[in-house]
Amino acid sequence: MMVVLITGSSGLESFIQLITVLLIFLFVLAVTYFTTRWIGKYQQGQQQHKNIQVLETTRLTNNKCLQIVKAGDAYLLIAVCKDSVTMLTKLEESSIKEMQAEHPVPGESFSDVLKKIKSQKAGRSQHVQNSKR
Structure with a gap:
């Protein structure tokens, strides 16, 4: 007990x-x-x-990357390494692709972004299924 x-x-x-x-x-x-x-x-x-904005970054190796930077009204392509930063060239504003559709808008909610991703994946899976037939 x-x-x-x-x-x-x-x-x-x-x-x-x-x-x-x-x-x-x-x-x-x-x-x-x-x-x-x-x-x-x-x-x-x-x-x-701020007057300086990093628009895009592409990693080349662990400690080296390329960046498109907007400084004032100028667009620059720079190489960022472990111990140095080198300006490679100036870019024309017309040559910069807008990435607004790929990246979420600051006011956009997480659920909206998730729905977009799900619809993109659903479209891809439909395309894969149709190509297998």
Whole structure:
């Protein structure tokens, strides 16, 4: 009789501990989410009033990449290495492709972006299925 009481209370204690840990986890997750959003908005606000913008980056190796940079009204192609940055050439504004369709708009919600990706994948899978026939 005594063993059953100990086991019963132990099971209840385990359940309470599980609920407590779950609530702590959800609290930490919420704090992380809101902190990340706040930092993202803060950094976006800091970058909006700058004269220099990195438009695109392509990694060549682990420590070398090419970047298209807008500095004032000029567009530059630069090479960024581990210890140096080299301007390769100036680019004409007409030669820069707009990447607005590929990248999310700042006001666009995550669910809208996810729906676009799902529709693109659905279109690709339809194309693959049709080509197999």
